[in-house]
Amino acid sequence: MSAVRRFIGSPEGVIGALLLLVLAAIALLAPLLFPGDPLRIAGRPLLVPFADPAFPLGTDRLGRNVLAGLVHGARASLLVGIAAALVAVAIGAIIGTLAGFAGGLVDEALMRVVDAFQIVPGFLLALAFVSVAQPTLPVVIFAIALGAWTGPARLARAEVLSIRERDYVASARIIGMHPLEIALREVLPNAIPPVLALSAVIVAGAVLTEAALSFLGLGDPNIVTWGSMIAEGRSVLRSAPYLSIVPGLALVATVIGVYLFGEGLATMLARRDRA
Amino acid sequence: MNRALRLVGRRAISSIPVLLIVVVGTFFLLESASGDAVDAYLVSIGGGDAALVAQLRQSYGLDQSALSRLWLYLGSLLRFDLGWSVGFNRPIAGLILERLPNTLYLMGSATALSFVFGTLLGIVAGAKPGSLRDRVLSIGSLALYAVPSFWLGLVLSITFAVQLRWFPTSGIETIASGKEGLDRALDIARHLVLPVSALALIYLALFLRLMRAGMAEIWRLDFVRAARAKGLAPSRIVLRHVARNALLPVVTMLGLQAASMLGGSVVIESVFAIPGFGRLAQEAVGLRDAPLLMGIIVVSALLVICVNIVIDLIYVLLDPRVGASEVSS
Amino acid sequence: MTALLHLTELSVTYPRQAEPALDAVSLDIAPGEKLAIIGESGSGKSTLALALAGLLPRGARLSGNITWPSLGRSARAGADFGMVFQDPGASLNPVLRIGEQVAEAAQRHLGLDWEKAGILALELLGRVRIPDPELAMRAYPHQFSGGQRQRIAIAAAIAARPRLLIADEATSALDVLVQAEIVALFRDLCAADGMALILITHDIALAASLADRIAVMHQARLVELAPALQLVETPQADYTRHLLGTHIDLTDTPRIGRTVP
Ligand SMILES: Nc1ncnc2c1ncn2[C@@H]1O[C@H](COP(=O)(O)OP(=O)(O)OP(=O)(O)O)[C@@H](O)[C@H]1O
Ligand SMILES: [Mg+2]
Numbered sequence: 017m018s019a020v021r022r023f024i025g026s027p028e029g030v031i032g033a034l035l036l037l038v039l040a041a042i043a044l045l046a047p048l049l050f051p052g053d054p055l056r057i058a059g060r061p062l063l064v065p066f067a068d069p070a071f072p073l074g075t076d077r078l079g080r081n082v083l084a085g086l087v088h089g090a091r092a093s094l095l096v097g098i099a100a101a102l103v104a105v106a107i108g109a110i111i112g113t114l115a116g117f118a119g120g121l122v123d124e125a126l127m128r129v130v131d132a133f134q135i136v137p138g139f140l141l142a143l144a145f146v147s148v149a150q151p152t153l154p155v156v157i158f159a160i161a162l163g164a165w166t167g168p169a170r171l172a173r174a175e176v177l178s179i180r181e182r183d184y185v186a187s188a189r190i191i192g193m194h195p196l197e198i199a200l201r202e203v204l205p206n207a208i209p210p211v212l213a214l215s216a217v218i219v220a221g222a223v224l225t226e227a228a229l230s231f232l233g234l235g236d237p238n239i240v241t242w243g244s245m246i247a248e249g250r251s252v253l254r255s256a257p258y259l260s261i262v263p264g265l266a267l268v269a270t271v272i273g274v275y276l277f278g279e280g281l282a283t284m285l286a287r288r289d290r291a
Numbered sequence: 292m293n294r295a296l297r298l299v300g301r302r303a304i305s306s307i308p309v310l311l312i313v314v315v316g317t318f319f320l321l322e323s324a325s326g327d328a329v330d331a332y333l334v335s336i337g338g339g340d341a342a343l344v345a346q347l348r349q350s351y352g353l354d355q356s357a358l359s360r361l362w363l364y365l366g367s368l369l370r371f372d373l374g375w376s377v378g379f380n381r382p383i384a385g386l387i388l389e390r391l392p393n394t395l396y397l398m399g400s401a402t403a404l405s406f407v408f409g410t411l412l413g414i415v416a417g418a419k420p421g422s423l424r425d426r427v428l429s430i431g432s433l434a435l436y437a438v439p440s441f442w443l444g445l446v447l448s449i450t451f452a453v454q455l456r457w458f459p460t461s462g463i464e465t466i467a468s469g470k471e472g473l474d475r476a477l478d479i480a481r482h483l484v485l486p487v488s489a490l491a492l493i494y495l496a497l498f499l500r501l502m503r504a505g506m507a508e509i510w511r512l513d514f515v516r517a518a519r520a521k522g523l524a525p526s527r528i529v530l531r532h533v534a535r536n537a538l539l540p541v542v543t544m545l546g547l548q549a550a551s552m553l554g555g556s557v558v559i560e561s562v563f564a565i566p567g568f569g570r571l572a573q574e575a576v577g578l579r580d581a582p583l584l585m586g587i588i589v590v591s592a593l594l595v596i597c598v599n600i601v602i603d604l605i606y607v608l609l610d611p612r613v614g615a616s617e618v619s620s
Numbered sequence: 621m622t623a624l625l626h627l628t629e630l631s632v633t634y635p636r637q638a639e640p641a642l643d644a645v646s647l648d649i650a651p652g653e654k655l656a657i658i659g660e661s662g663s664g665k666s667t668l669a670l671a672l673a674g675l676l677p678r679g680a681r682l683s684g685n686i687t688w689p690s691l692g693r694s695a696r697a698g699a700d701f702g703m704v705f706q707d708p709g710a711s712l713n714p715v716l717r718i719g720e721q722v723a724e725a726a727q728r729h730l731g732l733d734w735e736k737a738g739i740l741a742l743e744l745l746g747r748v749r750i751p752d753p754e755l756a757m758r759a760y761p762h763q764f765s766g767g768q769r770q771r772i773a774i775a776a777a778i779a780a781r782p783r784l785l786i787a788d789e790a791t792s793a794l795d796v797l798v799q800a801e802i803v804a805l806f807r808d809l810c811a812a813d814g815m816a817l818i819l820i821t822h823d824i825a826l827a828a829s830l831a832d833r834i835a836v837m838h839q840a841r842l843v844e845l846a847p848a849l850q851l852v853e854t855p856q857a858d859y860t861r862h863l864l865g866t867h868i869d870l871t872d873t874p875r876i877g878r879t880v881p
Contacts, residue, residue, distance in 0.1 A: 132312035134547075135595040136588055139554025140572055144317065144584055147576040148324040163554075224439050228558045231441050232573060246442055257449045264442035271437035279433075421678075513710035520673055521725040521776065522698025531724075532713050539715075610715055611760040 022284040029280015035273030043090040050084035054240045058084070062256055076245070076259050077252050085240045086266055092230075092241040093223050093270055096157055100222035101215045103161035108168025115169070116176030117198075127173075130166045138163020142225060146234045153236050156229060160222045167214055175210060213285055216278025220271045227267055242267050295604055302603060306596045313592045314368065318361050321581040330579070364585075373586035378578030383586040387568065391590070393463050394556050394568035396479070400487045402545070402552060405494035410534075410541060412495070413502020417537065418529045420507045428499060436496035440555050444489035444562040451485060458484050461564035486563040490555060494548065501544055505537030512536075539610055546602035550595045622689040623648040624783055624816050625672070630686065632667050635679035641667040643840040644684070651690055651783065654810055654817040656827035656848070658863070659837030665820045668837070669788045672818075673703055690783070699729035701784040702777030706792055708770035712761040718745070719757030722776045729780035737779075744775040748805060767798035771805065778809065784816045785809070792822065803830055824864065828852050836860045 023029050042049070061079040063071050073082040115126040133141075138160075145159035188198045229235050230243030237244075242263040249259030333344065355363075367374065373383035416428035452460040459465070464478045509515060510533060518532045557569030564570075568587065575583040607613050625648070632642040642664045649655055657665050670676050672686060674697060688695045695701055702725070705711045712721055722744055723737035732740065738757070745753035748771040750764075761769055770790060778785060787806065791799040807830060810817050821827055827834050827848065834851045836844040836859065844857040855861045 128309055129312055131309040132316065132592075135309060135550055135592045135599075136313055136317075137550045137554030137557075137591055137595070139551075139557055140588055140591060143557065143572060143576055144320060144588065147579070147584070148320060220437065227439050228441055231439075231558060232561060234576070243439075246445065250445070253445070253449060254453055257453075260442070260445050261449075264439065264446070267439055267442065268434070268437050271439075272434055275433055275437055513705055513707055514713045516675060517703065517705060517711040517773065517776075518713070518724075519675055520697050520703035521728070521780075522696050523724055523728055527724070527728075531716065535715055536713065612714060612762050 023280050026280045026283040028276045029283065032273050032276025032278070032280055035269065036277055039090055039094060039270055039273060042087055043094050046087045046091055050081065050087055054084040054088040055080060055238075062252065064256075065258060065262075073262060074256075074258070076248060077256075082245075082259065082262065085245050086242070086263060088240050089242040089245060089263060089266065090270070092153070092235075092239055093226065093267070096153065096160065096226040097219045097223035097270075097274070099157045100160040100164065100226070101218040103157060104164035104218050104222075105168045105215050107161065108165040108170075109172045111165070112169035112172025112174075113176050116173040123173075126169075130169050133162070134166045136163075139225060139228065142229060143232075143234065146229060151234055151236050153239065156226060156235060159229075160225045163225070164218050164221060167218065171210055171214055210285065213278065213282045216274055216281060220274040220278070223267065223271055223274065295607055298603060298607060299600055302600045303596075306600075310589075310592060310596065314365065314589055315361065317585055317588045318364065319357070321585055322357050324579075324581060368589070373589070374582040376575075376580055376583045376586075378575065378580035378583060383583050386571065386583070387586055387590050390566060390568045390571045393565055394553075394560070396483060397486055397490065397556055397559065397565065397567060398552050400483065401490035401494065404487065405491040406498055406541075406545060408491075409495040409498025410502045410538065413499040413506070413537075413541075414529065414534045416499065417503035417506025417510075417533070420503075420510060425503065429503065432496040432499040435492060436500065438493060440489050440493050441558040441562050443492060444486060444559055447485045447489055448562065458482070463565050463567070482563075482565075486559050486565060489562070490552070490559055493555075494552065497548070498541060498544075501541045502534070502537055505540050506533050509533045509536045539606070542602060542606055542609060546599040549598040549602075550591070553591050553594065622651075624651045624653070624688065624690045625649040625695075626685075626687045626689055627672075628685040628687075630668070630671060630684035631682070632664075632671050632676060633681045634667075634677070635681075640840055642671060645837075645842045646684075647835060647842065647845055649784070649816055649818070652810065652814045652816055653833065654806075654819065654831045655833050655835060656819045656821060656831035657835045657837060658821060658824055658827050660863075661822075663837040664840040665837055666788055667840075669703070669786050669818065669820055673697055673701065673786060675703075696729070698725045698782070699780045700782055701786060702780070702782040704770070704773050704777050704785065704787045704790040706789040708766050708773055708790075708793060709761075711773050712769055712776075714761055716760075717757065718759050718761065718764075718772055721761075722757075722772065722779055724779075725776060726779040741775070741779065744779055745772070747809075748772070748775045750775075767794055767801065770794060770798075770802055774802075774805065774809075778813075778815070781813065782815065784818065786818045786820075788820045789822070790819075791826070799826075806830065824852070836863065 023033075057079045058081040059068070059071055059075050059079050061075055061077055063075040063079075065074040065082070066072065067074065071081050071083065073086065076082055076085070111126055111130070115123040115130075118126075141163050142156075142159040145162060146155060149155040149159075193201075226235065226241065227243035227246070230241040231247045233244075233247065235241050235244055245263040246260045249256065249261075249263075253260060333347075364374070371384060373387065375381075376383045376386055379386055412428060412432075416425045419425055448460055451457045459482050463482050464470070464475065465482075468475075468478065470478050515528065515532055518528050523532075553569070556567065557572055559565075560567040560570040561573055568591070572584065572587045574580075575587060627648070628646050629644045630642060630646070631640050631644050633640045645664075645668060647655075657668065659665055667676075671682060676682060686694075688700065691700060697703075712718075719738055719741050722741035723734065726732055726740050727734055727737035730737070730740075742753050742757055745756050750756045750768060750771055756764075756772075761772070764772065774785075774787075774790075785806075791802050794802065803826060806817060806819070809815060817831075819827065819831060828851075831848050833845065834848050835842055836851070836857065838857075838859045844851065844855065844860045846856070851860065852864065855864055
């Protein structure tokens, strides 16, 4: 309860949470708001925004409803962002905890792998991965997670190393708990809060990476995403720039929401630490 | 100086196993692709008979086992030979070397500009935590950092290239302009203004945020209180005591961001049609040219390692506590 | 004789706190006087020091008066008073050379250029008995021991020749031998320069051996203020007696033990 109060105490966090709630509602209600395939041709091509009440944001080059695309695009962005962050944090937390707990050669080897993932540009890695597998949503999610798990891994490892030395782990050892059991029951739960704060940053990064991938035509071609809408608008950039501008604004709003929410989380954690 | 040299040596040596992991990992990742460059090539020339396929596979060494090819690849890497690009029908090393400078101009200027202006604005914000200008800069930088670079590139392009016609929309230089020397450099600079701005603005936001967050931490430390108790000029406390210390993690971040900036250049180069390294990666994907993609990844990893060694050297100059035995990581 | 420093009814309340951390404290300090402030943890000693120095955190409410009769104006930090803090490791900037950190107050307040301020810093490092001051000028804080860092911090605090040095538990983090050296240093510096000293400490024996007068703080209030010997031998306030009592229990110092019934 007091955690909630601490969160509400930071205006950034509340604004971010509200933004995300609205976006999530839009994403969830998309099939109700705009039933049918948002990629289908719905009207005259290149209708300007606010001209036809049936198409408040106009239509694109092929006559697809821009607002429908925007609303359905929220699904892809949020889904990919959250799923990629979950995968990245899960991989990172497991590997980091393992490295921190095992120590020695295992630690050394795992950390070199972390280093390797850190010196390869995550976006290039995602590019390579998507080109090898097929560009479906799960592949895109995993490709993005591949470039994002090193942060949580380092954090989890550092956290484990610091917690490891504390008393209760020593006493758990004396009771005769298996090291892995200690890792799962005592250490991991303590390492989770700071990792959570980091995950907001990862969600934001994943939303942006997904947009960039689909902008380059490497996303799932069967679903509408904001990145693909921006790319789609490029061919008529001179005559209808809003086709690229509007989905970009949606992206910016989403990422701002995630960052603000993350700031709220961080403030909450900081207050908890000080208390 | 000795300390620095030893540091470079040690960093270079410790990078070898990491690079090896990158090479082997990428090799097997690309190996798992269905269809190789020969397939892609055959599709592009409209098919061919079995004899041609076998001959092509043999000439690119694709008929051997994966392990022996990996071994051969590692051997040729030692000779700085990255293999042959099927898609471009050229040696990969030459191709990359030709494209790399454009990307380095782009990244180098974007990094320098964003670092300088980002830290300066960060100092402006962090000099007075909680003040109006701090809040404005914090919120502004948060919003800016949320902007996708490629979209910012498009918006800048619509505004300054399409509407205002101040800058060219695409390319790295005017084609067949016959310009030489300084004229040519100026021409390239004009082409780079918009892509560099798109990248730099976003990283500026990052460095600004890092710097002000770092300063907010430092303000609480004892030595700052001691400096205030000495009655020093506010500017001296802000710059020499607070900002000077807050700079250290920002410099570390500069190294950590090198990989991400290189990745970001892929999309920016695509937006502005700059024939750079990142564009090459996109082309390699389109051509299903696995060896080329492999070469690009290996070279970018090398580049990131080099950047990080340089950053470490700078860090040693900035932080007297980092001895020869302990290096920030 | 005009007092160096005059406090009347000084109260401080920290933000979001109901109770004041310093409650109507009045006292005088004469030029060259050595005043010790003792009291248990949380009694407001540091708050008093920070209030004097104008270093209270933003939002803290201050009432009452601080005047400097012998100056005839308000005091300037660094120039009229210097401060030394508890943690010698943390009170020096880790990335600046010692020479700069000792010289900067002199450069600021004495109107010296950096070169002259550097010469002064070199002399100061010698006075606080840092071995090889020439070398120390170019070194960084992490290259010194805790006691040496505290000497450097003292040199930096007195660089602009302040009339008052405020030492907030400046010896608590150090081991006993080093503590004794720092105390000796305080005594020498005060004697040589006629500088006044406010020594905040938990250690009654230390207070009694160094200070001219001792102030006892308890729950944000000043409960007793008397010449050192008098306070130790005939304490007036119950709390002071209690404090002396616990002190005997802990260390069983015979000189003090004899005077307590
Ligand atoms: N920044 C602050 N905000 C709120 N309360 C504070 C702050 N600093 C100190 N206090 C409170 O004010 C009271 C007096 O603190 P102060 O630091 O002056 O005590 P002290 O006598 O120096 O103790 P110690 O011997 O532990 O240093 C304490 O109850 C403390 O919790
Ligand atoms: Mg105190």
